[in-house]
Amino acid sequence: MAVRASVAAVLIASFLLPFAVTGPAIVLPDLAADLEASAAGTQWVQNAYNAVFAATVLAMGSLADRFGRRLVLRSGIATFALAMALIAVSSNVVLIDVLRGVQGLAAGATVSAGSAVLAHATSGTRRVRVFGLLGASFGGGTAAGPLIAGVLAPSGWRSIFIVIAIGAAAAFLASRYVQESRDPSTARPxxxxxxxxxxxxxxxxxxxxxxxxxxxxxxxxxxxxxxxxxxxxxxxxxxxxxxxxMFDIRLFRGAAFTAMMCLPFSVTFGLAALNVFLPVFLQSGGATPLGAALELTPLEVPVLLVPLAARRLTARWSARGLLVAGPVLIAAGSFGLIVMDRGSSPWASAAPLLVVGAGVGLAFAVMDNAAISAVPVEKAGAAAGMFNTMRITGESLAVAATAAVLITRTAAHTSTAQAVAAVQGRLVPETTGHAFADELHVVVVALGILALAGALLTAWALRTRVPPGPDGRAGHPSPSHAAGRTASTSSAHQPQGEVS
CATH class of the missing domain: 4.10.860 (DNA Excision Repair, Uvrb; Chain A)
Structure with a gap:
């Protein structure tokens, strides 16, 4: 009972963390219009959460090991729920921005402590299944956010925050059964x-x-x-x-590890930008929030389903092949999105979005394992924390940078005020709408180029193969292989494992 409740608590919370990004993106235009928010104030509704989340993942992991994973997990979930409830009743965008920052801190605590709780509570094949479900929860939250928000949007923008707060409260109740654990040998934060x-x-x-x-x-x-x-x-x-x-810079001496740390930028950058700004684009063309969410379905479904087939995929293809194929598909789909226009048929963008989603799903299926496999086994924990930090940092910068580029480029055709209105998804003059659409095309091409660069870097860095791991699959170095390599090298030049 205790183990099942612990798993349920972490999975529910993990579902809500990305949901708190993609869900509010759908109702952001309504929030901005209702509160008469400035461009900066509206952007910080997303940026505050993402930036603080990225900045605190590693730190919260250290605190959880030192002071107790159960304590940090329950504190994170409770703070997340309380901040979300306060946002739902707030009428001041500055206060909402501050609360979103608090929520980012809580998210960092939840994801760090939650992973440690699952590792402590499970073992063997059960642990493999549970961590597979954990990945599916993150993907599910990303995919379900726009659709659920679209359904709730007619009830007002506050409804999405209320639903997330209720979900977090349920996770908090389940977390009461989590057993406390800590690492007494952990160094000071x-x-x-x-x-x-x-x-x-x-x-x-x-x-x-x-x-x-x-x-x-x-x-x-x-x-x-x-x-x-x-x-x-x-x-x-x-x-x-x-x-x-906190962040072992020395690991970047290995080309494979460096490529794995850069890969999240070419994968999550595009996903985050499309999840946040495509709904705005579609609503500026007359789509309802639910309609915009439904048009994003081809993007979201593969992100959820493809990682679930990770075991079959890695049995047929090398990790290197999958890691290169993912960004290539993202690039191809991004270039295909040039066909989009305001008010055009949803079918025009369905195929490109499906290709982008498949590419993201492929990368998600193997990225975490590849990042850990790129370092000696004793560095696996540090590699996992650094990889998650880079992934969340990429999402944070994607939202901030894309908004800035869209506003400044659209303003060159109209005015700053109209460009801000377009990026926020408000009703705008037809000329502004077309200018915004043109600049969004420039952005998706840039995302495609970034993905191609990631594919080339990954193909070059992972060009050396390693022997198959104990499960017989390449790309998962065995402990004996990594340990043997380490023993033969000085500590000043610790070797990295390599992903096939």
Whole structure:
């Protein structure tokens, strides 16, 4: 009973974390119009959650190991639910932005502690099944968010936040059965690393938001971007000197690991941008929130279903082949989205979206395993935390950067005020709508180019094969293989495993 309840609590919470991004994206135009929010205020409804989430995943994992996974998990879920409930009754967009930041902190605690709870509560084949369900929960939350939000939209934008709060409350009740666990040997939290990384990500997001309204050459925009550089440099210096770094920079010496850390940007960047801004684009052409959500179905369904076939896929093809094929499909689908236009038939974009979704699903099926396989076995935990941080960082920057580019490029054809209205999905003059559509075409082409670059980097970095793992499949180095390689190399140049 306790194990099942623990699994249920983590799976429900894991479903809600991406749901809290893709669901509100559908009702964001209604929220902006109802609260008469500025472009910056509206963007931070998404950016605050994403940026804080990305900045705190590794830190929350350290706190969970040190002070107790059950404590951190339940605190995260409770804070997530409370913040969502307060958003549902708030009438001030600044307060909503602050609460979304609090929610991002809670999400970081939930995902870090939740994974550790599952690892502690399960073993053997049950653990394999449970972590497969965990991946499906994340994919399901991403896919279901737009559809559920579209159904709820006629009841008002607040309804989606209420439903998420209720779901989080259910997860909190189930989490009462979670057994406490901790790692007494865990080092003290890397507070300087946390502060520097979080500050750099926040200022980078702030720079993108400022550029949308004030322009890329505005002094404040330039100051925000410039201030990011010393913070990132300081973060690297601190992590290299630390005996127990939060983010082990030394692992980037391996080409395979570096490619795996870059791959989330070419995969999740496009998914996040399309999930947030395609509903806005479709609604600006006259689609209802539910209609916009239904038009996104070809994108979302493969993201959910393809990872469920991961075992069969990896039995037929190498991890390298799947990791390259995913971004290639994303690129092909992105280029195909050029056919979209405001008010055009949903069938015009169905095939390209299906191809993009299949590419994302392929990558999701093998990315996590590949990231862990690219390092010695004793570094697997660090690799997993770093990979999740990069994945969430990619999503955060995708939302902020895409909004900034769309606003500034659309404003070149109309005005900043009209460009902001278009990006927020409000009713706009026909000329503004066409300008926004043209610039969205530029964005999807850029996403395709980014995906192709990811495919080429991955193909080059993973060109060396390793022997099959104990399960007989390539791409999963055996502990003995990794350990043997490590023993023959000095600690200053720790080898990485390689993904086939």
């Amino acid at each position: 890397d507070l300087p690393g946390m502060a520097l990384f979080g500050g750099a990500l926040f200022l980078l997001s702030l720079g993108f938001v400022s550029s949308g309204e004030a322009g890329w050459l505005d002094p404040w925009t330039l100051a925000f971007f410039a201030a990011t550089v010393p913070l990132l440099a300081g973060f690297v210096a601190v992590e290299l000197r630390s005996a127990h770094p």
